[in-house]
Amino acid sequence: xxxxxxxxxxxxxxxxxxxxxxxxxxxxxxxxxxxxxxxxxxxxxxxxxxxxxxxxxxxxxxxxxxxxxxxxxxxxxxxxxxxxxxxxxxxxxxxxxxxxxxxxxxxxxxxxxxxxxxxxxxxxxxxxxxxxxxxxxxxxxxxxxxxxxxxxxxxxxxxxxxxxxxxxxxxxxxxxxxxxxxxxxxxxxxxxxxxxxxxxxxxxxxxxxxxxxxxxxxxxxxxxxxxxxxxxxxxxxxxxxxxxxxxxxxxxxxxxxxxxxxxxxxxxxxxxxxxxxxxxxxxxxxxxxxxxxxxxxxxxxxxxxxxxxxxxxxxxxxxxxxxx
Amino acid sequence: xxxxxxxxxxxxxxxxxxxxxxxxxxxxxxxxxxxxxxxxxxxxxxxxxxxxxxxxxxxxxxxxxxxxxxxxxxxxxxxxxxxxxxxxxxxxxxxxxxxxxxxxxxxxxxxxxxxxxxxxxxxxxxxxxxxxxxxxxxxxxxxxxxxxxxxxxxxxxxxxxxxxxxxxxxxxxxxxxxxxxxxxxxxxxxxxxxxxxxxxxxxxxxxxxxxxxxxxxxxxxxxxxxxxxxxxxxxxxxxxxxxxxxxxxxxxxxxxxxxxxxxxxxxxxxxxxxxxxxxxxxxxxxxxxxxxxxxxxxxxxxxxxxxxxxxxxxxxxxxxxxxx
Numbered sequence: 001x002x003x004x005x006x007x008x009x010x011x012x013x014x015x016x017x018x019x020x021x022x023x024x025x026x027x028x029x030x031x032x033x034x035x036x037x038x039x040x041x042x043x044x045x046x047x048x049x050x051x052x053x054x055x056x057x058x059x060x061x062x063x064x065x066x067x068x069x070x071x072x073x074x075x076x077x078x079x080x081x082x083x084x085x086x087x088x089x090x091x092x093x094x095x096x097x098x099x100x101x102x103x104x105x106x107x108x109x110x111x112x113x114x115x116x117x118x119x120x121x122x123x124x125x126x127x128x129x130x131x132x133x134x135x136x137x138x139x140x141x142x143x144x145x146x147x148x149x150x151x152x153x154x155x156x157x158x159x160x161x162x163x164x165x166x167x168x169x170x171x172x173x174x175x176x177x178x179x180x181x182x183x184x185x186x187x188x189x190x191x192x193x194x195x196x197x198x199x200x201x202x203x204x205x206x207x208x209x210x211x212x213x214x215x216x217x218x219x220x221x222x223x224x225x226x227x228x229x230x231x232x233x234x235x236x237x238x239x240x241x242x243x244x245x246x247x248x249x250x251x252x253x254x255x256x257x258x259x260x261x262x263x264x265x266x267x268x269x270x271x272x273x274x275x276x277x278x279x280x281x282x283x284x285x286x287x288x289x290x291x292x293x294x295x296x297x298x299x300x301x302x303x304x305x306x307x308x309x310x311x312x313x314x315x316x317x318x319x320x321x322x323x324x
Numbered sequence: 325x326x327x328x329x330x331x332x333x334x335x336x337x338x339x340x341x342x343x344x345x346x347x348x349x350x351x352x353x354x355x356x357x358x359x360x361x362x363x364x365x366x367x368x369x370x371x372x373x374x375x376x377x378x379x380x381x382x383x384x385x386x387x388x389x390x391x392x393x394x395x396x397x398x399x400x401x402x403x404x405x406x407x408x409x410x411x412x413x414x415x416x417x418x419x420x421x422x423x424x425x426x427x428x429x430x431x432x433x434x435x436x437x438x439x440x441x442x443x444x445x446x447x448x449x450x451x452x453x454x455x456x457x458x459x460x461x462x463x464x465x466x467x468x469x470x471x472x473x474x475x476x477x478x479x480x481x482x483x484x485x486x487x488x489x490x491x492x493x494x495x496x497x498x499x500x501x502x503x504x505x506x507x508x509x510x511x512x513x514x515x516x517x518x519x520x521x522x523x524x525x526x527x528x529x530x531x532x533x534x535x536x537x538x539x540x541x542x543x544x545x546x547x548x549x550x551x552x553x554x555x556x557x558x559x560x561x562x563x564x565x566x567x568x569x570x571x572x573x574x575x576x577x578x579x580x581x582x583x584x585x586x587x588x589x590x591x592x593x594x595x596x597x598x599x600x601x602x603x604x605x606x607x608x609x610x611x612x613x614x615x616x617x618x619x620x621x622x623x624x625x626x627x628x629x630x631x632x633x634x635x636x637x638x639x640x641x642x643x644x645x646x647x648x
Contacts, residue, residue, distance in 0.1 A: 135462070136454070136461060137460060138460050139463070139478075140565075141481075142485065150478050154463075154465070154471050155475075238450060
């Protein structure tokens with residue numbers, strides 16, 4: 001089993017590599033080659049791996065990466081939403097052209113048909129939404145990032161239909177609790193208000209507690225990727241892009257879960273300072289999904305926000321959190 | 325009012341140019357410049373026009389075409405579905421890259437924001453379908469042609485949101501009665517069974533009479549293009565791609581209309597010879613739409629198949645048809 005991960009220095013790519021290194025196999029087959037590539041050097045994952053630095057949007061790079069015909073390709077590389085919005089050219093170059101060059105490099109190898117797992121996003125959807133977004137709802141994004149994700153989803157389905165790849169696109173929920181430092185993404189507060197108090201640090205909540213969003217933990221997201229790489233794909237039919245299951249929760253529900261795990265002291269570290277710009281952006285984001293199709297296909301989400309918080313404490317804090 | 329039409333040698337482009345020449349104005353403004361471009365030389369439309377031969381997928385061609393900043397661009401150029409399926413590279417090159425190069429050429433001109441009307445297709449959808457397809461149904465095409473149309477729809481919406489164009493994408497129904505010779509498109513029979521008997525020629529029906537499809541006449545389609553070029557666009561919001569209204573009719577209903585207009589003699593010229601390959605393809609095509617959004621925005625379809633046939637006799641046969 002030969003595996004290629006693009007975007008391997010990103011949070012999802014790094015955690016996926018660590019999980020594969022820990023398992024040593026994928027879908028019951030021993031991992032014999034693992035190539036990690038990104039625009040910056042990926043970390044060594046704990047088993048022998050090829051660590052590669054590349055820009056897949058540069059001509060020739062994709063061909064080099066697939067030359068040894070990896071059985072499974074996890075394509076997680078991409079420019080994040082904020083940057084794709086501020087740098088129009090870069091977003092289309094990396095998120096659309098880079099993905100297309102990778103698919104084209106695969107198509108150019110006769111008889112080669114890898115499992116191709118693509119991390120799409122619920123940003124592929126845009127308001128107005130129905131009560132719950134199912135897999136038949138139109139992808140009418142309201143950002144350039146979401147547009148690029150939706151375009152690659154279309155390519156993935158067509159390249160699969162043509163027999164060039166065996167593709168599965170997974171639309172990831174907001175990842176919460178995102179490890180690391182607070183970042184400037186508008187969605188960052190969903191993680192900040194849990195992650196920071198758990199280590200005794202203050203956090204700012206820029207929206208009302210009634211704001212609702214669709215969440216999955218990093219651990220659940222890695223589970224989605226592994227399942228997408230190993231599942232039977234014929235039941236997917238022609239519809240190869242799937243809404244991933246998640247938890248629909250309000251900020252107040254997130255904070256209640258924090259209270260139950262880490263106590264009132266942790267909750268008191270959150271201070272509400274409404275930011276009208278962030279509140280307006282969040283207003284356009286999807287809140288709830290009907291992920292019954294993915295659930296029926298065996299994808300599994302987190303059971304509760306308490307579980308998300310407890311898993312974060314195990315995975316990121318060596319089991320120790322303030323108040324927990 | 326300066327106007328550019330791509331694909332101007334195609335059936336839709338040619339009829340649009342003729343209509344604009346006849347009207348002399350668009351949306352109440354006199355037409356001061358009309359540029360017709362296609363991969364082969366377009367016909368002169370009857371008013372002074374620039375007749376241009378170009379391949380918009382060649383670098384630099386698009387920039388040349390928009391250099392004089394046309395106020396309205398009708399982008400109808402494209403490879404048809406059969407060819408986009410048989411020639412993968414050519415379909416993506418012309419239908420996707422050609423459209424993107426045109427949008428990019430527009431974006432590179434500071435302060436320029438033309439009305440951009442794009443002829444998409446109901447091929448942007450794929451089975452399984454709901455009872456009636458509305459504007460919220462997912463674009464999950466089952467052909468490379470439909471994939472390319474859906475990708476350009478996404479670009480059109482993003483380039484509009486960014487303020488580079490004022491875009492309207494219109495998903496055309498099957499065009500019936502298509503003028504000219506019988507062609508080899510799998511959908512050709514919907515037109516053949518009406519057009520050929522009207523001139524005393526035999527026609528083959530390769531499917532059962534119960535087969536249902538979504539139709540619009542060439543006259544209605546040109547009306548959609550004119551309305552898309554002149555309508556107020558703020559009511560569209562961010563959703564810039566629209567299912568056009570049409571007539572949902574079975575083949576039997578088409579034939580009944582032919583009988584009413586041209587008599588039993590015309591109907592007897594149709595011979596049923598089931599073609600299993602065509603029957604299978606047609607089985608995957610959309611049958612019925614909920615076009616209430618487009619209707620609410622002022623787009624108007626044909627009233628009946630009898631009207632479609634009678635208008636065909638006026639527009640294509642100088643008012644004279646066998647049996648009519």
